[in-house]
Amino acid sequence: MKVAVLGATGFTGEKIVEILVSHPEAEIVYLASRTPKATPYSSIFPRFLNKADINCETLNKEKATDLSDVVFLALPHTVSMQMVPFFLKKKKKVIDLSADYRLTSASEYKKYYKKAHRDKSNLKKAVYGLPELFEKKIRNASLIANPGCYPTSVIIPLYPLLKEIAGLKDIIVDSKSSITGAGRKALIEYHYSNISGNIWAYKPFNHQHMPEIESILRRVTAKSPNICFVPHVAGIEAGIYSTIYLRLQPGFKYKEKDFKTIYRKYYSASPFVRIKDELPVLKDVVGSNFCDIGFRIDSQKKTAVVACAIDNLFKGAAGTAVQNMNIIFGRNQTLGLV
């Protein structure tokens, strides 16, 4: 599999490169970014010396097309949709890590990303690239809308429960994330001294990942629960820890062993989902493509808590992207990921 990565110097692009240099059947053939002139990738990121010394260039779409079988777009939102039509026309497989093709509704896109969608025809063709839910569709997809980091940590744990259990109407999601999820930007807000040891909630109720979570869950469960999503930045190097609170209706009879049975039913063939006996611990998944899920039910409190831990740049972005590539090209989905 010959791979081009566009936007190779963002956190997500860098993580894709990191994974692919150790991948036994993928080869990085083209890297592009906003760099003014071609520069060895290992000059930009010295940790890649002797591992990824290929040049990173100003984008040349023709060249990327000529060299590669698959194009990863690790580009900012609204930039991806300007690229996708070209690469699809050239019959390339496209894995887009921006948000541009995640929402099927162009109007919802405009509401949350503040720009009209310019590629509505492909919007319909895009497959939401969460292999734990859509593996079959991914196999034949040309365009993958790779999931957002928060949605990955929320949809995987919620989907089986919503599908199987009636009456889960009110759901609170309290997520804690590394600042790397916000992208590599030279902002004073992201200065070491502002992040280290800090925690704060932001964009309560109206984060742009909210409609992504709701629309995907609606699509796969045909239910529209009331989901409140409040993300937090925490002073950690990597990872997302989502704590999900389910209000239980009177007469709720499921026990923890039933939750376990439900999760097994849905994810026994998903190699990266681990159902735990205890609530998960973030560092157990950092640096890996695993998604750890644990839960507790308190019938007296009429509440269940489900916690999910992922590495935000790995399972929450680049890892799943490579997993999608493996699937599209008929490989074992774990190839290069464990």
Added chain:
Amino acid sequence: MKVAVLGATGFTGEKIVEILVSHPEAEIVYLASRTPKATPYSSIFPRFLNKADINCETLNKEKATDLSDVVFLALPHTVSMQMVPFFLKKKKKVIDLSADYRLTSASEYKKYYKKAHRDKSNLKKAVYGLPELFEKKIRNASLIANPGCYPTSVIIPLYPLLKEIAGLKDIIVDSKSSITGAGRKALIEYHYSNISGNIWAYKPFNHQHMPEIESILRRVTAKSPNICFVPHVAGIEAGIYSTIYLRLQPGFKYKEKDFKTIYRKYYSASPFVRIKDELPVLKDVVGSNFCDIGFRIDSQKKTAVVACAIDNLFKGAAGTAVQNMNIIFGRNQTLGLV
């Protein structure tokens, strides 16, 4: 004010000493801990060299009594209640930072702290030392049950809302805390490499601070909302960030400005409570006695989120303890705390 600190080498005891060495009208006259022999406090904690060179001794209750006006008990739960009767009999003011006198119900105490209460008579006399709610009672108290760290971060923001607003029945509290809240213990779980960069939820629904939160709120509001409390450890040096989710009943009409009005009504005379226009940021309170509160209401989602940030060892323990001392001795409650 001549002060004795028992349990001076725990995180809480050390923070009391730190605050008192800069306090303009308090003097540390006696320090005790499990140390086998009298040792200068600044030999145990070299950062106190030239600031607190007084000896820290094996406990001698008579000596502590002879020297001091007020005794701070920074002792483990179940140890405090063996000390309190002695010091009260000696007419000393006692500020107990353990959990021993926080719950008025001895049976609830036994359930959560796994030991029968041995001092039920004083249990009734103890005043819950949260100045923001009980300043008047604190003035004349002999025995202060200093609040727990999590309860401080939950009771202060919830009390005015529960008091003023009907129908707040279902409440989720998602708290994130520094590991220092668990005490200074040589456990492999608290090793740097286990905590740094990590987050995990623990004791969901049954943390020992749960009944403290419920019983105090019940006492002051005469209401018994269903509160689900899930604490998390986060890899941060100091602080607690509690995110509180209120499920709103149909017809809920309060706006954010109404919340602000309510908070002002209750806390305009509380110098350490700051009502913010935005959700609070943890590092704004670290190293201080402030309690920052912010909120957002989403009527469509039928949910309000209230977030509260405190320094867990400061406002969550030692700072409030000193605030209580100031009140008992007729000083301005901010003395030595700003």
Added chain:
Amino acid sequence: MKVAVLGATGFTGEKIVEILVSHPEAEIVYLASRTPKATPYSSIFPRFLNKADINCETLNKEKATDLSDVVFLALPHTVSMQMVPFFLKKKKKVIDLSADYRLTSASEYKKYYKKAHRDKSNLKKAVYGLPELFEKKIRNASLIANPGCYPTSVIIPLYPLLKEIAGLKDIIVDSKSSITGAGRKALIEYHYSNISGNIWAYKPFNHQHMPEIESILRRVTAKSPNICFVPHVAGIEAGIYSTIYLRLQPGFKYKEKDFKTIYRKYYSASPFVRIKDELPVLKDVVGSNFCDIGFRIDSQKKTAVVACAIDNLFKGAAGTAVQNMNIIFGRNQTLGLV
């Protein structure tokens, strides 16, 4: 003491404000920064709410003069020297925390700061504001050149040894600093993910604090040892830890107790210098104005190691600046600093 702080939104300016709001005899009367319009300081830094709600304004030199007794310049290098003549003419006391008046040689200034010195007349009048060496001169100074952070951590430990011991010709200084020493700048290099867990050496042999260290030591000891200075950035929130290696000449006869005697001779009246029996520990000084010094001599290895720990923004900048203010205005130098 009525205080104006210019450059109040940098790390150093913010630390000055932090110290002064708790200072019993100083009052902040004027704050200025590059802010486009007057804004409450506590809106810029919400942690100062209820503590420093005074406006921070675009600089108005006349206003600063009218209101204040003393002006702190927490400005970038080369900016201070444009301000100093004005305030001195207005008979204000000036404490300059930039490097502009630290080097007495204008040509050396140009070499290291890449700009010609524009205020050579005041350059001669400036007193180097290290109270541990120059307290008497500071008392009558109008213009204080407040020491650099690295120089503070090197000059204090080296001065007595160089003065008393012959033959200390070759000296290595390996310093480790928090990134806050580089100023509050929106650079990708200072992004949390670049600093956390990282260490690297930079500007070996030619850091701009090098000539400051050499010229001050030359002035006070009349010796010119060969000092190699290699600073490092370390992923820590605060502090500098300087490890100093002294090559000992054959026949060197000093023992560790002699070092202790020497340090006592020079610093017994310096309240912030603590001579330790062990090598110092950085966190013992973080958040304080202390300077901790420890040492070991190995005669077989012909080397002595002296380590010095300070808080880079406190004793390394704002704390010493306030100490200088106290001295100039005849107060106890520890006022507001312990």
Added chain:
Amino acid sequence: MKVAVLGATGFTGEKIVEILVSHPEAEIVYLASRTPKATPYSSIFPRFLNKADINCETLNKEKATDLSDVVFLALPHTVSMQMVPFFLKKKKKVIDLSADYRLTSASEYKKYYKKAHRDKSNLKKAVYGLPELFEKKIRNASLIANPGCYPTSVIIPLYPLLKEIAGLKDIIVDSKSSITGAGRKALIEYHYSNISGNIWAYKPFNHQHMPEIESILRRVTAKSPNICFVPHVAGIEAGIYSTIYLRLQPGFKYKEKDFKTIYRKYYSASPFVRIKDELPVLKDVVGSNFCDIGFRIDSQKKTAVVACAIDNLFKGAAGTAVQNMNIIFGRNQTLGLV
């Protein structure tokens, strides 16, 4: 290659397991530790769930022998030498990560490790497992003394310079390490709050890695420079950064390009040594087996500085151990390590 790991629950043992689970030609067949009864490794370290679910058992030497081709001893010092004779007698390859076979002098061993050596005959047969110096000897070794973490970061950069350049007599080594180098121990000194944000020097001149550095360099260069080694603990998750100062004799004529030439001469066939144009940055090597080296020469200061960065548990322990295994079994030394 069938591998047994003894001491599998220490930091080093855990890192060996982490590397081997992704190694394409190695299989973990036996794990032992002080665990009282056989427990799945992934129950002890949940991050290994689905990756290393093999049991970790109380040591059974016969069983380890029957199952494995090679035995990794990640045991405490003085414990390894009680095991080695048994496994060598059974014709197993032994890679010992303790210090027991690193010093060829039994008396020096006793001096620094406080216990008489009990296996002097094998002490002579052990090969010091630093592939960058001893690859040929490693190929035929039965017993590998895997290098210490600090020595790795000092010997690799110093060896070529000492070999090629005359008169390097006085050398200062200032090393900064993650606390993980001290082993996984439940000590209050290793509590998160003691390490985070902290730096301190320890064991100046007499750390037990000192004689290892000196004896190996003496052996390969036939020179005995005066090396002063001062290690520091820094609040970082992983890594060692060693800054090495070389005092240059009058007439020293080497330039930086000469250093580069020398390093190329010695390490062009060493895939994990990277000679940099700049001083190295610690995070460039964290999580990898690379050893990054950079340098600067200042002839006026008569000093050269050479800095070396490694991951202390990877290149400083487990990574080199696996590299040694690869070499012994005739594989490419990078197998499973990039």
